[in-house]
Amino acid sequence: MGNLEIQQTQSFQTRQELKLILQLEQADLLEMPEEEFNRLTTEVESSPLFKKLYRKERIIRYQRYPRTDISSRFYQLNEEIAAGGTGTLDIESLLADKAGIVRQIQKMGLENFKRYFLYPEPGVNVEEIAQECNLELPEVEKINSLINEFSIMSEFYHPSALSSGHGIYYSKVASIERGSEGFVIGYLSPSYARGKYSIDYERFEELMRDGAFSAAGAKEARRLFKKLELINSRKDTVTRILQGIVEKQAPYFESGDAKALLPFSQKELAERIGLVPSSISRAISDKSLETP
Structure with missing residues (x-):
């Protein structure tokens, strides 16, 4: 096997290993308790680097999800x-x-x-x-x-009404609320309501070429971007799940009649929103949703 073939094989193996690591990190983040996740998000946004890239360089901005708001x-x-x-x-x-x-x-x-x-x-x-x-x-x-x-x-300010005699604690993440154009997801956490992070990688590369970042600064920024993308993956998953529930159970939310509540398995939800069932299971574990 020639050197080029060896390099290509090693490069492919490296990419696969990095992909696996990212998948494991995403799975861990999906299972993270709400308070811990919200604390992580707040710590990230409070860092001097985030503030610089958000306020000064305008590389990072918030992008709200459709049909969502603060509760x-x-x-x-x-x-x-x-x-x-x-x-x-x-x-x-x-x-x-x-x-x-x-x-x-x-x-x-x-x-x-x-x-x-x-x-x-x-x-x-x-x-x-x-x-x-x-x-x-x-x-x-x-x-x-x-x-x-x-x-x-x-979750402390808006505790879930669900209780269990088996020591299971539920975190209420959102309420389904009636908006001017239908039902919206009213997030209880301002962090979720702000949406995901949109990262302007092209502007970052331009600033890199202009010498705005040292090698160490650029490396730190890339680590931050990776963390933001992981946070995005959790927010994306939770929001897509809630949007899928709103679409499926709209007749129930509209009428309030328990008879209008439709059977809805995790498998069906996964197929509807294009996620694997294991991601659904991790994302909804110990979470509750307030309905109209």
Whole structure:
């Protein structure tokens, strides 16, 4: 066997090994508990490198999924906090210092909150946000911190009503809500509601050629991109599953009649949305969905 053939064989084996490693990492991420996954996402987005690539270089941006939004429960809880109440949740001590921040969110209005905080555009700096929303710079940071906290602990603020005598704990990830054009998936975590990360690899290569990144900086950026793609894989899978459920069970959601609830196996769902059943099983494990 010639040297070229050996190199080609080794290259193919390397690609296959990397593909297997990626598949194993994706499987691990699908099985990760919600709080741990949301904490990972928040830590990634809080890193200086992410902020640089998102705000300054505009290599990273958010891309929302069709027919998704933040759940109305998010705003209802904010109103509860601002009013000084805790409802059915024992969160008074945890949120004792949050009422003032929430009142600032209410003061700026829902449209500005979504535009500058929940679904921010890359390139808009903290100073511009503060000016547009009539906030002090520390208040902007406090609102972002509150959103991060809600992302990490969304299952605490919005616990599942399901219970089990066998020690099984369910994390409520979303609610199905009626929108102007049909049902939408209302995510309880702002991180999920923002959607997936869109990475402009062409711009990254251009900046590389222009010397904007050192060799070490480029390597660090590529590691970040890999982590973002893995997070995307979980968000993609969960969203496709929920969208498949909404499409299949629309008659039930519309009528609220249990008789309209259709049999729906994981195998059928996998075929409907183009995923393998094992991915479905991992992604839905210990998760619950609030229906109308």
